[in-house]
Amino acid sequence: MPIGIGDDAAVVEPERNRLEVLSVDALVEGVHFDRAFTPPRAIGHRALAVNLSDLAAMGAAPRLCLLSLALPPHLPIADFDAMIEGLTALAARHRMHVAGGNLTKSPGPLVLDVTVAGTVKRRQILTRSGARPGDHLYVTGTVGSAAAGLGMLKALGHDACTPDNLCAARYLYPEPRVRMGLLAGRNRVAAAAMDLSDGLADAVYQVAEASGVGAVIDADALPIAPDAREWFSRLGEDPVTAAVAGGDDYELLLAVRPKLGRRLAEARRHGGIELTRIGVCTEALEVRLKCGEAADRPLPKGYHHFR
Amino acid sequence: MPIGIGDDAAVVEPERNRLEVLSVDALVEGVHFDRAFTPPRAIGHRALAVNLSDLAAMGAAPRLCLLSLALPPHLPIADFDAMIEGLTALAARHRMHVAGGNLTKSPGPLVLDVTVAGTVKRRQILTRSGARPGDHLYVTGTVGSAAAGLGMLKALGHDACTPDNLCAARYLYPEPRVRMGLLAGRNRVAAAAMDLSDGLADAVYQVAEASGVGAVIDADALPIAPDAREWFSRLGEDPVTAAVAGGDDYELLLAVRPKLGRRLAEARRHGGIELTRIGVCTEALEVRLKCGEAADRPLPKGYHHFR
Numbered sequence: 256m257p258i259g260i261g262d263d264a265a266v267v268e269p270e271r272n273r274l275e276v277l278s279v280d281a282l283v284e285g286v287h288f289d290r291a292f293t294p295p296r297a298i299g300h301r302a303l304a305v306n307l308s309d310l311a312a313m314g315a316a317p318r319l320c321l322l323s324l325a326l327p328p329h330l331p332i333a334d335f336d337a338m339i340e341g342l343t344a345l346a347a348r349h350r351m352h353v354a355g356g357n358l359t360k361s362p363g364p365l366v367l368d369v370t371v372a373g374t375v376k377r378r379q380i381l382t383r384s385g386a387r388p389g390d391h392l393y394v395t396g397t398v399g400s401a402a403a404g405l406g407m408l409k410a411l412g413h414d415a416c417t418p419d420n421l422c423a424a425r426y427l428y429p430e431p432r433v434r435m436g437l438l439a440g441r442n443r444v445a446a447a448a449m450d451l452s453d454g455l456a457d458a459v460y461q462v463a464e465a466s467g468v469g470a471v472i473d474a475d476a477l478p479i480a481p482d483a484r485e486w487f488s489r490l491g492e493d494p495v496t497a498a499v500a501g502g503d504d505y506e507l508l509l510a511v512r513p514k515l516g517r518r519l520a521e522a523r524r525h526g527g528i529e530l531t532r533i534g535v536c537t538e539a540l541e542v543r544l545k546c547g548e549a550a551d552r553p554l555p556k557g558y559h560h561f562r
Numbered sequence: 563m564p565i566g567i568g569d570d571a572a573v574v575e576p577e578r579n580r581l582e583v584l585s586v587d588a589l590v591e592g593v594h595f596d597r598a599f600t601p602p603r604a605i606g607h608r609a610l611a612v613n614l615s616d617l618a619a620m621g622a623a624p625r626l627c628l629l630s631l632a633l634p635p636h637l638p639i640a641d642f643d644a645m646i647e648g649l650t651a652l653a654a655r656h657r658m659h660v661a662g663g664n665l666t667k668s669p670g671p672l673v674l675d676v677t678v679a680g681t682v683k684r685r686q687i688l689t690r691s692g693a694r695p696g697d698h699l700y701v702t703g704t705v706g707s708a709a710a711g712l713g714m715l716k717a718l719g720h721d722a723c724t725p726d727n728l729c730a731a732r733y734l735y736p737e738p739r740v741r742m743g744l745l746a747g748r749n750r751v752a753a754a755a756m757d758l759s760d761g762l763a764d765a766v767y768q769v770a771e772a773s774g775v776g777a778v779i780d781a782d783a784l785p786i787a788p789d790a791r792e793w794f795s796r797l798g799e800d801p802v803t804a805a806v807a808g809g810d811d812y813e814l815l816l817a818v819r820p821k822l823g824r825r826l827a828e829a830r831r832h833g834g835i836e837l838t839r840i841g842v843c844t845e846a847l848e849v850r851l852k853c854g855e856a857a858d859r860p861l862p863k864g865y866h867h868f869r
Contacts, residue, residue, distance in 0.1 A: 315571070
């Protein structure tokens, strides 16, 4: 880095033989988080995590980020510090350079805008559009945990933030699947990839549309954590519908050619995270959910802003 | 551009033998602009212009931008469209690619976050820290016009937006000095540069501090437009103080070795904009204003957010 923060802009040296991947995402108080039950450290963590998840979905290695903050009146300085710590701790774990930023006051809600830059070899870019009929669909980690965690936090407030509440932790401190994205691109295992920011169903619909395929998802195969399943059931919701429609998981959906199963197993071993086969891409353009012996039904749609 | 908007992130190919310059800046309604007298088109224009000005100050060529918008309730769609048009029109004039973005609703004020990326050869980077005692200080365009224009808009509202009100136009549609920045870097004319986002005085203090020099500014040499001078006088303000302290001009301050005057004249001819010699860097570390025969006084400080 020839020049860092402090001059009119940040200056960086491009990496040789790499394409650059750029993404921006914002978290707005009252829309994407509620300060009543989201600790400042988690706010900072999530602001970067949602962007890292976009890089992971492209198979890109994180490189640097820029942070732009609009601060409401009366934000305690300790909260500000904790927010920055949450962001910089995650950046450090991914060896990212916080290359610059912008700070302004605002009469309104807290807004965190994060821009990330990463790099990827041309042949290793993951897109949404490479799936073909017959490809197997895999998902990392669990689905629905963050939605359940958000529900618990809304219902119980800070009391839900116990160390053994994995759902609340999944919502507050999502782990972007950067390593898995890199391995899926590097080994040319995945034909298509997308992250689950707006839920599994949304990701399946988008990959299917971009690739010109349909999909069948097997409800029984979905990796729904027992405590998330229990939470949804207690509310009288169908756990499968709630899990596939719930956002904020920041897991990866991968479409993989059937013959590449062995490479995938290797990537999974190196990545150290769970990968579950949840369905298959089809020639028929519908996106359907198969529930045991019951008749197929359309996959319930995912979470959308502006709804 | 291998992949544009639409996938999880934007993908771009780095330019050979160039460093990358990245900057982010936000405009917040109620802090940086007032929708009562700032047309939506001007809001979009300014959101990009303030970032282009940062690239200009580094001697960098603009390449692409990312836009992140937080939209308040009840923003008319026509206003949204005009805002985007204002930004894309300026981007097109600088041959910039709008490579991606993010759109979210917000319960609060309109926030526009723009990230720009540009490129520069290593030897041509302009920084704030290269000035030496004896360097001449130059400024592009005029100083104080935008501050006067903002005053007129506040006092007169939309009535101030007449085609012949150059001060209001300077505030609403600042022209970032990208070409001058490129020429100043390319010809190695400028030893230091900074843009005047927070006013001339702020820029002089910052270049002086970063370079470890002082400066003397000649009040009589300052390029203050007659209508700005008249506006400040009518309010009972000292025009020189108001002009050097006023923000939003987005001109460039350049420090130039005396013997490079001829190269500067060439750059100025190619750049097609006014350049005025306004002072000199000194060994003594103060930053002073010389007013004709009167005694020197410290240069009045510039505009600051959070004041």
